[in-house]
Amino acid sequence: MAKPGNELFKQVFEEYKFENEGWIEDIPFHPLEPVYGKSKFGPKDTGKFPESIDTENMPPVVSREIQERGIHAIAWYLPFRVYREKAWGIYFDSFAMNRLSIEIATMARQIDPSITNTQARKVLYAEVMRHEIEHAIQEILLAKSLQAGTMDVSRAMAADFSKKGSYRETIASHFEHLEALQGVRGVDVRRQNILRHVIETIGEPPVYSAWRNESITYLDGRYETELGVTLPTSRGIE
Numbered sequence: 001m002a003k004p005g006n007e008l009f010k011q012v013f014e015e016y017k018f019e020n021e022g023w024i025e026d027i028p029f030h031p032l033e034p035v036y037g038k039s040k041f042g043p044k045d046t047g048k049f050p051e052s053i054d055t056e057n058m059p060p061v062v063s064r065e066i067q068e069r070g071i072h073a074i075a076w077y078l079p080f081r082v083y084r085e086k087a088w089g090i091y092f093d094s095f096a097m098n099r100l101s102i103e104i105a106t107m108a109r110q111i112d113p114s115i116t117n118t119q120a121r122k123v124l125y126a127e128v129m130r131h132e133i134e135h136a137i138q139e140i141l142l143a144k145s146l147q148a149g150t151m152d153v154s155r156a157m158a159a160d161f162s163k164k165g166s167y168r169e170t171i172a173s174h175f176e177h178l179e180a181l182q183g184v185r186g187v188d189v190r191r192q193n194i195l196r197h198v199i200e201t202i203g204e205p206p207v208y209s210a211w212r213n214e215s216i217t218y219l220d221g222r223y224e225t226e227l228g229v230t231l232p233t234s235r236g237i238e
Helices: 006-013 063-075 080-087 092-110 118-149 153-157 167-178 189-199 207-213 216-227
Strands: 076-079 089-092
Touching: 006 080, 006 118, 063 076, 063 089, 063 092, 063 167, 063 207, 076 080, 076 118, 089 118, 089 207, 092 118, 092 189, 118 153, 118 167, 118 189, 118 216, 153 207, 167 207
Parallel strands: none
Antiparallel strands: 076 089
8 A cells, every 4th residue: 555654654653662462452463474475455456256256145254253343353454653664554354355245245136136246345345445544544643743742642652542442433434434435446336335335234343333323523523632633624644
């Protein structure tokens, strides 16, 4: 993935050591050690399932993991402030993503029998990517706030701010499910909407599913308050 925040992160985080034990518990591998089969990935790399299995049905297995653990059963954003330049970024469990794609397509074919596993995989990757990109945006905003002095490092390291499973997951889930998807080719809007509806119905732990009932304006405002700033609407990188 492109890493536009590298220089900013280096300037802000290089001299501070953020603990990583809690983050390691969430992922099934150690990102600083070699991982068999690890490779770089881009939106165009989803490819197609073989035709012989592109309409194969599978019962829910990974879906049940999602219900218990949320999206972090299949993908993770590893923050720069913990993993530094060598290992920060977005990671996918490609086996789980493939299996979940087929499970989603299996359910979606009850609505539209023409939907393929390939189409489901494209939509799933786009949704999950958007969720994890939101975590990257959140870290960029944190770095800019530390750089500007509106938030201090001790606060950023505090357990109540840096804890996993905070309302920032709700923010990421909001954009995952409601923002227009990018990089989805070969799947018309109607099928995208069917697949997104199916993904929504899988169910997740409360902090992920709360996007249904929480205002994104309120949630963004809450994060602004924690950072000590009022953010521009674009939330972009200067």
